[in-house]
Amino acid sequence: MATVAPNPIARCTGRRNEAMATTTIAPSTAAPITTASDPAPRGASFSAASAATATARDIHSHHIGSVYYEPVVGAAGAGSTASMSSVTTSPASTVVEPSESARPRAMTTWSTLAKARLSALVVFTTAAGYLVAPSADRGWEQFLGTVGGTALAAASAAILNQFAEIRRDAKMERTRNRPLPAGHVAPALALVVGLLAAYAGVSMVAFFGNLLASAMTLGTIAVYVLLYTPLKPRTTLNTLVGAVTGATPPMIGWAAATGALEPGAWVLGGILFVWQIPHFFALAWLYREDYRRGGFAMLPVLDEQGRITAETVLLTSLLLVPLSLLATMFGVAGWWYAAGSVVLGCWLCLQAWRFWRRRDDSTARAVFVGSIVYLPLLLVLLVIDRGAVTPLAAVRGGFTVETSGSAPLADSPSSLDPRAVERATRPRLDSSPR
Known part of the structure; x- marks a missing residue:
């Protein structure tokens, strides 16, 4: 008798039908299991397919902070499926309710909306400005209050900026999965939170710091939201306006510590x-x-062609080398910092020169990463070697006050500016705890 070979297509089809008959979409304890003998209503199949499609789309999103739904993999029979939440099935309708793991993570959503990494940079630069400023009347309460207030201010500026750019962010691959264009946060709620964060941040800087630092914080938010944001689609000069707001955090820290904007603050x-x-x-x-x-x-x-862009990147990178040395000239930091700043500056200039020679994504990325490495290392050197020498720090009224960490040396103390003498004799932060 002839032997009939099994049909592989029919066998695969049979297994697939068996898997489809026994596979469920995360049923709740009260919901019946869909089987071949008890077919699910048409609405249930459509809801389950829509949920699986939405899950796959979110899982494959590449943007940081945009993956809000997690797949739940379970084996039933010969197949497995990614499921979201529990499915309540009734003869009339099917309702898909997101589970706890399927809901957008609140922490991820709000940290993305507040641009946590950019806000962390603001906090870091504010702290550096505070720590290198010469002042005796300060403590950890003032320090933490100042940096906390600027963190809230930075978060508020980021939230209000994204509120104003919802439509434009939705068009960009890099930003379309942010909480506002993706619909994870209501625009009205973002506006309220942004305004409250601005009020809280400015108030904290005023309470723990002083009115000068608080006014600078408020001005920074206003320029970022009301000037920089509207200029972004209108002129290439928007980058310069935005750079002004990025330059103020160390000056805010300095002003909070001293109550004034001295030459060192302007250098930073x-x-x-x-x-x-x-x-x-x-x-x-x-x-x-x-x-x-x-x-x-x-x-x-x-x-x-990128020619003007590359030239600007190279020239500004070169400018950073002499500009960073002004911190030593004005007594903000010592010579160890000066040597380190030259090394860091030359390394960044090398990346900029390579971008100028060959304008492509790899060299541009090297400049971007190099700038991220450059700034934290420079500020760490600045804080570690702060005030080691002060060749120009106390030039007042034609007289020069040379300091060695404790007392001024001058021909006639009565002829010196009292503010210069007072700054020269102030103890360091670590030697005057409150």
């Missing part, structure tokens, strides 16, 4: 201002097509 602000040009131009080069879709007037978008 100048370093931060110039640093942002190669940093953001390199980023804009990497995402120039995205910025074009969003309608933003960034220089790398309009400069199609």
Whole structure:
């Protein structure tokens, strides 16, 4: 008798039908299991398919902080499926209710909305400005209150900026999965939270710091939201306006510690201002097509060949070397810092030169990463070697006060500016705990 070979297609089809008959979409304890003998209503199949499609789309999203739904893999029969939540099945309708793991994580959502990494940079630069400023009347309460207030202020500026750019962010691949364009946070709620964070941040800086630092904090938020944000789609000069807001945090920290904006504060602000040009131009080069879709007037978008962009990146990187040395000249830091700043500056200039020679994504990314490495290391050196020498720190009224960490040396103390003498004799933060 002839032997008939089994049909592989029929066998696979049979297994698939068996798997479909026994596979369920995460049923709740009260819901019946869908089987071949008890077919699910048409609405249930559509809801389950929609849920699985939405899950797959969110899982494959590449944007940081945008993966809010997790797959639940379970084997039933010969197959497995990704499921969301519990499914309540009734003859009339099917309701898909998201489980706890399927809901957007609140912490991830709000940290993304507040741009946590950018806010952390603001906190870091504010802390550096506070710590290197010469002042005796300060303590950890004032320090923590000041940096906490600036953190809230930075978060508020980020939230209000995204509130104003919902439509443009939705057009960009890099930003379309942010909480507002993705619909994870209601715009009205974001607006209220942003305004409350601004009020709380400015109030904290005023309470723990002083009115000067508080006014600078409020001004920074206003310039970022009311000037920089509207200028982004209109002119390439928006980067310079945005760089002003990025330069103020160390000056706010300095003002909170001393109550004044002395030359050292302006040096720190100048370093931060110039640093942002190669940093953001390199980023804009990497995402120039995205910025074009969003309608933003960034220089790398309009400069199609990239020549002006590369030249600007190189020149501003070179400018950072002498500018960082001003911190030593004005007595903010010592010579160890000066040597380290030259090494870091030359290394960043090398990355900028490579980008100038070959304008592509790899060299632009090297500049961007190099700028991220450069700034924290520079500020750490600044804090460690703060005030070691003060060649120009106490020049007042034609007299120079030379300090060695404790007392001024001068021909006639009565002829010196009392403020210079008082600053020269102030103890360090670590020697005057409150």
